Amino acid sequence: MKPNPQFLHRDSAFWAYTKLISEKLNYSKGGEIKKYSPTEMTSKLQELGIVIDQPMLDDVKAYLDYRADVLNGTVRQFFMDVHTAREAFYKLRGELYDKNGYTCALPINKQKGEKRTTPTLQALSIC
Template structure:
């Protein structure tokens, strides 16, 4: 999912109002789900804090809140997978690859659970397989040798556009994938899959804010910069317990802090297409 062009490149004050309203009035509730507000409700809230808003900004805020609710309900929720669906889709993908006679070398990490719950990290493993397939197809069709770091253990760094021996920037946090490597990649991504959580804890919330901070670093990079993707899944965690953070993720996307957000089974529809675009960009370098 990419940002709606109607809500990109907006003034920072717009996002100031969106955050303020979310903080004071709420993003969601158990009874009503994703919340929206009328103009009168917003004006009344702002007046409590001796704040005002002009009519054009107010109109845009109300429009965006309604848009955010609709895109979450009509697109995001249907794409989020529960544990059973994620497991089934992953094994379908893996078995299709094996039955075709193809081999894969991308890592297939296990989750952090114990006992009977310790299984492959279905979302991450599927992303790795889809990435590898797309890269292999591109290399075969274009006689290239594009690579991927599927499990980076170091920081991403960028070199100057006109001199690859000079360092331009080094990002603060480790990402979950990079094409072709951590050295000046054309694309980087973060993965958040939560199938086993029983409460929406601070660790998950912090993950959203960490992605926003990563986004500020990438956005502030001078010159060429990598495409920054955010991939998330876990129906119960995100939709059942974390609707307010899904609102924040939609905000993050439209603030330009990530280039795209891939929700759940959208990886099977869109991620291979995105990887092909990354390969095309790398091939033009």
Template sequence: MQAESKFLKQPQEFWANVKLISQKVGYTNRGFGTIKVPSIQDIESAYDKLGLDSSKIVLNNKITAIGSLLIEYFQFRADFLTNHIEPNLQNLTQAKALYTKLKAELNPTCPEPLNKQKGEKQGPAYFTSIINMLIEANSKGYDCNYDPKELSAFTHNNFPIRSLSRRVDGSFPNVINPIALWEIK
């Protein structure tokens, strides 16, 4: 995906507001399955509830330049996710079909985790299993840690120089000096 040039070089303040507004107002319109574009009233209300000053976004009932840019970003994000990302997502039927096909073709030995559902919805975590099978099929015999449950570290001269603060869902070949890390959502 190419970044939208208009938003590419925005200052940290802009992204701090995007993240805060998104968290407090929400990302989707629940029940409608659409991406939310917060209104100025939504933003003012969220800032008021948090005890924050919204005057850089709305001043004397008029939207400011940064307020306009924020709304434009939220509209861009909603449009892009709806029209360019969503059409490429799998549904349950497609995921199950691909999982079944790959399992038959690849005969994997890697872990195939279960989802966290109960009852009739319980079963394989299709997306995670698909990823695991594809990684195993292309690993050329190298080890792979499919569920590290530990922090990753990078070394120089066999001495740790950087450690990540989050645990990841997988690392290749392992968590020390990984070539690739992934987190599955």
């Protein structure tokens, strides 16, 4: 995926506001990445005691809308649930990792019991 040049070279404040707004207003609902109204964004920031200038708020909203459009539209068909990702991982592991005798350690979740497994999406990037 190529970055959108409109949002390249943004300062750390831009990305901090983007992250904060996304986290406080929740990234998604019902399997869709959310879009936020300027009122929702401003209200949440005021609730947190944060003042943001209007041009910055407009830029953050433009980015969040762009991100929602791309994720809900263009790339949605490529999303995987845990079962599909696990299936793809084991297929690739068999075809590439095991077949070629790779010996690097694959990542493992540090949880106990049945959750102590290879994180399939992370491992897919290694295969």
